[in-house]
Amino acid sequence: NAGVTQTPKFQVLKTGQSMTLQCAQDMNHEYMSWYRQDPGMGLRLIHYSVGAGITDQGEVPNGYNVSRSTTEDFPLRLLSAAPSQTSVYFCASSYSPGGNSYEQYFGPGTRLTVT
Amino acid sequence: AQKITQTQPGMFVQEKEAVTLDCTYDTSDPSYGLFWYKQPSSGEMIFLIYQGSYDQQNATEGRYSLNFQKARKSANLVISASQLGDSAMYFCAMREGVSGSARQLTFGSGTQLTVLP
Numbered sequence A: 001n002a003g004v005t006q007t008p009k010f011q012v013l014k015t016g017q018s019m020t021l022q023c024a025q026d027m028n029h030e031y032m033s034w035y036r037q038d039p040g041m042g043l044r045l046i047h048y049s050v051g052a053g054i055t056d057q058g059e060v061p062n063g064y065n066v067s068r069s070t071t072e073d074f075p076l077r078l079l080s081a082a083p084s085q086t087s088v089y090f091c092a093s094s095y096s097p098g099g100n101s102y103e104q105y106f107g108p109g110t111r112l113t114v115t
Numbered sequence B: 001a002q003k004i005t006q007t008q009p010g011m012f013v014q015e016k017e018a019v020t021l022d023c024t025y026d027t028s029d030p031s032y033g034l035f036w037y038k039q040p041s042s043g044e045m046i047f048l049i050y051q052g053s054y055d056q057q058n059a060t061e062g063r064y065s066l067n068f069q070k071a072r073k074s075a076n077l078v079i080s081a082s083q084l085g086d087s088a089m090y091f092c093a094m095r096e097g098v099s100g101s102a103r104q105l106t107f108g109s110g111t112q113l114t115v116l117p
Helices: none
Strands: A004-007 A010-013 A019-025 A031-037 A043-051 A054-057 A064-066 A076-078 A087-094 A104-106 A110-114 B010-014 B019-021 B032-039 B046-052 B064-069 B074-079 B088-096 B105-107 B111-116
Touching: A004 A087, A010 A019, A019 A031, A019 A087, A043 A064, A043 B105, B010 B019, B019 B111, B032 B064, B032 B074, B046 B064, B046 B074, B074 B088
Parallel strands: A010 A110, B010 B111
Antiparallel strands: A004 A019, A019 A076, A031 A043, A031 A087, A043 A054, A064 A076, A087 A104, A087 A110, B019 B074, B032 B046, B032 B088, B064 B074, B088 B105, B088 B111
């Protein structure tokens, strides 16, 4: 299993450009989510999905769109990049193996800089 | 109010000694879970340990243990016999509720641990 994969690892955008951060998992997890991590802060939830076709907003959703057409993929779209979106983006997935820990498996992150 | 508070921005510990990283939380949901993650300088998030609100015993995973004091709403991470490889940022996080959608994690601001040789 590759686990949770994210592409690209690094990206530089100009203000106003759009792009999609890719996230895929091969563990058949129904729950996937996107977080952003700003310097000196913990991760904050952007959007999440409890299954294919179902998405919802997290704490900081403005400026981002998501969709979930398959169990495996959960792309994050930046509609019009702004310098405030400079951050490290983490994708995560989880399942419940019979317990209720809902441990989240994180991808390696995408470091995005908006100039 | 902050849901997860980590009051130690930075901590130092001598190699082979034990260290406690503090975490307090705030929730009115009786069902919740507390997690600790390690983030080394390479940036990935590594799951360390989990404690459920109804768990009777403190969680342990190898050199990691979670000192869970429910009445005080604290969930401190104890690392025994520190190693140089333990130098990293450590995050406390909480999940509230037990339904399928209640898997969002709220993170604290982290504690940077440095292990000294």
